[in-house]
Amino acid sequence: MTSEPRERLVRSGDIELCTVEYGATAHPTIVLVHGYPDSKEVWNPVAERLADRFHVVLYDVRGHGRSSAPTPLRGGFRLEKLTDDFLAVADAVSPDRPVHLVGHDWGSVQGWEFAIVGRTEGRMASFTSISGPSLDHFGHWIKQRLKRPTPRGTAQLLGQGAKSWYVYALHTPVLPELAWRGTLGRQWPKLLARAERLDPGAYPTDSLPQDAAHGTWLYRDNVRPRLRHPRDDSYAHVPVQLITPIGDPFLSPRLYDDLERWAPGLRRRTLPTKHWVPRTRPDQLAEWISEFVTTHEDGAGPSASTAANGAVRAGSGAGGSPRRARSGRPATRSARDKAAYAERFAGQLVLVTGAGSGIGRATSFAFAEAGACVIAVDRDAEAAGRTAELSRLVGAPDAWAETADVSDEQAMEKLAARVAAEYGVVDVLVNNAGIGLSGSFLDTSTEDWRKVLDVNLWGVIHGCRLFAQQMVDRGQGGHIVNTASAAAYQPSRALPAYSTSKAAVLMLSECLRAELSAHDIGVTAICPGLVNTNITATARFAGVSDSEQERLRARSSRLYRIRNYPPEKVADAVLGAVLRNAAVVPVTPEARGAQLLARLSPKALRAMARIDPPL
Amino acid sequence: MAGGLSAELHGFQAVQRLAYECAETVAAQLRPGTTEREAARAMRTEAVERGVRDWFHLPFAWFGDRTAFAGFKLPTQFFPTNRPLEPGMPFILDMAPVHGGFTADIGYSGSLGPNPLHDRLMTDLREHREFILHQVRQRRSLRHIYEDVDRLMGRQGYENRHRAYPFGVIAHKVDRVRERRWSPHIAGFGTQSLRGLAKDALHGHRDGWSPLWSRYRMSDHPPHPGLWAVEPHLGFRGTGAKFEEILVVTDSADPEESAFWLDDELPHVKRWKEAGLFATTKGEA
Numbered sequence: 001m002t003s004e005p006r007e008r009l010v011r012s013g014d015i016e017l018c019t020v021e022y023g024a025t026a027h028p029t030i031v032l033v034h035g036y037p038d039s040k041e042v043w044n045p046v047a048e049r050l051a052d053r054f055h056v057v058l059y060d061v062r063g064h065g066r067s068s069a070p071t072p073l074r075g076g077f078r079l080e081k082l083t084d085d086f087l088a089v090a091d092a093v094s095p096d097r098p099v100h101l102v103g104h105d106w107g108s109v110q111g112w113e114f115a116i117v118g119r120t121e122g123r124m125a126s127f128t129s130i131s132g133p134s135l136d137h138f139g140h141w142i143k144q145r146l147k148r149p150t151p152r153g154t155a156q157l158l159g160q161g162a163k164s165w166y167v168y169a170l171h172t173p174v175l176p177e178l179a180w181r182g183t184l185g186r187q188w189p190k191l192l193a194r195a196e197r198l199d200p201g202a203y204p205t206d207s208l209p210q211d212a213a214h215g216t217w218l219y220r221d222n223v224r225p226r227l228r229h230p231r232d233d234s235y236a237h238v239p240v241q242l243i244t245p246i247g248d249p250f251l252s253p254r255l256y257d258d259l260e261r262w263a264p265g266l267r268r269r270t271l272p273t274k275h276w277v278p279r280t281r282p283d284q285l286a287e288w289i290s291e292f293v294t295t296h297e298d299g300a301g302p303s304a305s306t307a308a309n310g311a312v313r314a315g316s317g318a319g320g321s322p323r324r325a326r327s328g329r330p331a332t333r334s335a336r337d338k339a340a341y342a343e344r345f346a347g348q349l350v351l352v353t354g355a356g357s358g359i360g361r362a363t364s365f366a367f368a369e370a371g372a373c374v375i376a377v378d379r380d381a382e383a384a385g386r387t388a389e390l391s392r393l394v395g396a397p398d399a400w401a402e403t404a405d406v407s408d409e410q411a412m413e414k415l416a417a418r419v420a421a422e423y424g425v426v427d428v429l430v431n432n433a434g435i436g437l438s439g440s441f442l443d444t445s446t447e448d449w450r451k452v453l454d455v456n457l458w459g460v461i462h463g464c465r466l467f468a469q470q471m472v473d474r475g476q477g478g479h480i481v482n483t484a485s486a487a488a489y490q491p492s493r494a495l496p497a498y499s500t501s502k503a504a505v506l507m508l509s510e511c512l513r514a515e516l517s518a519h520d521i522g523v524t525a526i527c528p529g530l531v532n533t534n535i536t537a538t539a540r541f542a543g544v545s546d547s548e549q550e551r552l553r554a555r556s557s558r559l560y561r562i563r564n565y566p567p568e569k570v571a572d573a574v575l576g577a578v579l580r581n582a583a584v585v586p587v588t589p590e591a592r593g594a595q596l597l598a599r600l601s602p603k604a605l606r607a608m609a610r611i612d613p614p615l
Numbered sequence: 616m617a618g619g620l621s622a623e624l625h626g627f628q629a630v631q632r633l634a635y636e637c638a639e640t641v642a643a644q645l646r647p648g649t650t651e652r653e654a655a656r657a658m659r660t661e662a663v664e665r666g667v668r669d670w671f672h673l674p675f676a677w678f679g680d681r682t683a684f685a686g687f688k689l690p691t692q693f694f695p696t697n698r699p700l701e702p703g704m705p706f707i708l709d710m711a712p713v714h715g716g717f718t719a720d721i722g723y724s725g726s727l728g729p730n731p732l733h734d735r736l737m738t739d740l741r742e743h744r745e746f747i748l749h750q751v752r753q754r755r756s757l758r759h760i761y762e763d764v765d766r767l768m769g770r771q772g773y774e775n776r777h778r779a780y781p782f783g784v785i786a787h788k789v790d791r792v793r794e795r796r797w798s799p800h801i802a803g804f805g806t807q808s809l810r811g812l813a814k815d816a817l818h819g820h821r822d823g824w825s826p827l828w829s830r831y832r833m834s835d836h837p838p839h840p841g842l843w844a845v846e847p848h849l850g851f852r853g854t855g856a857k858f859e860e861i862l863v864v865t866d867s868a869d870p871e872e873s874a875f876w877l878d879d880e881l882p883h884v885k886r887w888k889e890a891g892l893f894a895t896t897k898g899e900a
Binding site: 357365369389390394568 | 731732735769771774851
């Protein structure tokens with residue numbers, strides 16, 4: 001196997017295209033096309049990650065990097081000519097088999113053109129689009145909103161219109177070229193590194209001013225004619241995967257709303273990041289590309305494409321496919337949520353502590369249903385095993401059980417090391433393990449205090465400390481969810497120790513959120529409230545006899561059962577919170593009410609704290 | 616039980632087998648696109664062809680996430696709808712025919728084509744069948760058994776869905792019903808059977824027991840002799856599975872005679888036997 005990158009020049013008409021190949025040519029070929037203002041080096045991190053399984057090809061688009069530029073520039077960047085280039089590269093690197101195409105930004109705009117026009121049929125096996133719409137689809141999108149200017153449509157139009165400011169700027173003659181060859185070109189690496197939180201210095205290459213100046217013709221040659229007269233038959237003839245960075249400052253995610261119309265069986269994925277995904281999220285990108293390519297490599301037809309989309313099915317357990325509206329989006333709200341979770345969490349690695357029961361278990365299942373790989377951690381090995389097994393059955397590509405006591409620092413360190421070695425860096429960490437302790441302060445022994453703080457607070461600290469470090473070291477974002485409680489802001493004479501531990505978790509989460517935001521790692525505190533789990537059956541009531549203990553457990557379990565708020569809804573709130581990167585999420589109505597009251601009238605809350613709960 | 620069944624128990628066994636036959640016949644006819652209503656009607660036709668004239672309750676059919684009673688708030692939601700069956704979907708066929716004066720109440724779970732999750736639920740139901748029998752033989756309070764079954768489901772990772780049934784019962788008594796020429800039903804339930812149940816409830820209320828086995832105080836008594844149609848119903852994220860069959864409870868002092876499943880030749884039991892999961896209890900029963 002040849003893993004060293006190999007460079008060569010490919011001729012396309014008068015143009016020489018600089019091509020670099022990674023990996024053995026016997027493997028399926030993936031062609032990665034860069035955007036603007038970029039060169040093929042933007043793909044290096046992704047190419048390196050794919051090279052062991054695929055034959056990866058990068059090339060500089062004409063006028064960029066080490067490829068030659070057309071003369072004259074005007075008219076030399078038409079999409080038709082770019083299609084010639086792609087076909088020339090595909091024929092050179094994979095003469096016998098169709099290639100899988102991945103495009104970012106303008107690479108994706110080109111990719112859509114290749115996926116639509118007839119002469120590439122048989123040369124392309126699949127297309128992964130990142131941050132670059134088809135100009136035809138874009139044109140239709142604008143036309144449709146101009147024709148029926150509903151408030152929502154108009155807002156979307158204006159929103160995207162504002163995001164496209166740079167497109168208008170690039171249409172002015174000469175000035176953009178001057179700027180790129182002058183100050184802008186010099187400052188760009190610094191600006192890019194700051195905006196995208198990239199490591200400065202690694203990218204872009206020295207050819208940037210020249211690339212960016214030439215690349216302005218991509219816009220001038222194509223945007224106006226295509227947007228004015230979008231083709232009506234712009235259907236993709238290959239399976240398409242759409243990866244949308246939802247924080248993209250240049251493209252609204254709404255642009256892709258009607259895309260199922262043009263690309264049937266479209267697979268959607270979302271990333272909580274900005275525009276330069278190949279640099280900021282290479283791991284995730286490599287995984288999604290590799291999965292999609294593998295699915296469509298063995299000549300699999302559309303049925304396989306829907307199977308690969310399995311996680312998107314609403315209620316996959318129910319075996320039903322979501323009813324989709326004409327636009328292609330699921331019709332009901334819960335189906336839309338499920339689709340959004342699947343788009344975001346498919347293939348991600350999620351670790352849940354306290355996964356043997358209650359909220360932890362339900363959260364594991366919810367992530368599994370969204371297509372995430374789950375590591376179920378619990379003190380109880382059997383319960384964790386059960387969670388992992390059922391997780392696989394509801395849709396997790398893989399799930400594992402790990403036994404650890406979160407309050408045990410060494411056990412947690414071992415767990416973190418094992419997880420990193422065997423499963424990789426977790427994308428979402430849910431510090432959920434907790435125990436209940438009730439009873440007045442004066443009845444609570446120091447031993448009781450120690451126990452509840454060890455699990456509820458130290459467990460979270462250990463989890464955050466170890467796994468956040470791994471996330472930061474990887475430098476590709478992540479999310480931490482800590483299960484606090486409504487008791488974190490609602491004082492009560494019955495729960496002094498428990499509330500204290502949970503208030504600490506809440507504050508820890510808020511502080512950590514501030515700190516980790518610099519690393520694109522979100523932190524959420526979930527405050528469930530009264531949820532029907534077995535925490536009441538295992539809680540300790542301080543300062544009572546054993547028989548009274550049992551009675552209180554039964555009474556409180558009954559109370560929680562009558563309240564009957566299912567842990568599944570909390571799990572849903574967890575997924576929603578990660579999706580939206582929410583800071584503090586009260587779940588049950590009483591938890592929300594208490595949060596509101598804590599703001600409006602803390603005095604009322606304090607008065608309520610004096611009430612002894614009727615048990 | 617090895618000594619053989621009395622004539623009366625034979626009667627119950629026969630109608631229970633008849634009901635399972637109907638369910639299996641209809642299950643084999645299910646195709647993608649078959650609706651719940653069509654399935655329920657087919658069950659009814661099958662039963663009538665086999666001589667059924669009265670019902671404890673008319674056939675029910677639940678498809679897809681309705682097997683787990685997802686979003687059920689009103690009793691009317693139990694009735695069959697026009698939901699079509701899709702490949703891989705789980706389904707439950709539930710019927711309670713009266714034949715020759717004997718009542719049976721059965722529940723048949725399956726899926727249209729392979730559904731590994733549903734298979735898992737069906738496999739896990741075995742533990743419940745063994746557990747319930749064992750506990751009844753111990754003469755534990757029905758209420759406590761109910762709660763322990765709940766805990767077992769919780770440990771397995773499932774939800775208790777029989778709590779959605781009327782009165783949240785895991786089981787109810789079935790009895791002989793007098794055969795009348797005219798046997799009307801109210802809201803799907805046969806009036807004769809309802810009368811029997813009401814009579815039992817009245818007697819039970821005086822004597823401190825209830826023909827409805829639930830988590831409530833009225834079930835806080837040891838198992839009452841008679842025939843109980845037991846129906847543990849597991850639910851897991853839009854997939855439900857249950858079995859329902861008759862448990863015979865007697866006042867015999869011999870634990871083996873004090874309670875036993877009326878029939879071990881039912882589809883779900885055969886399934887476990889084939890999978891080699893049933894070896895331990897075969898000796899027991």
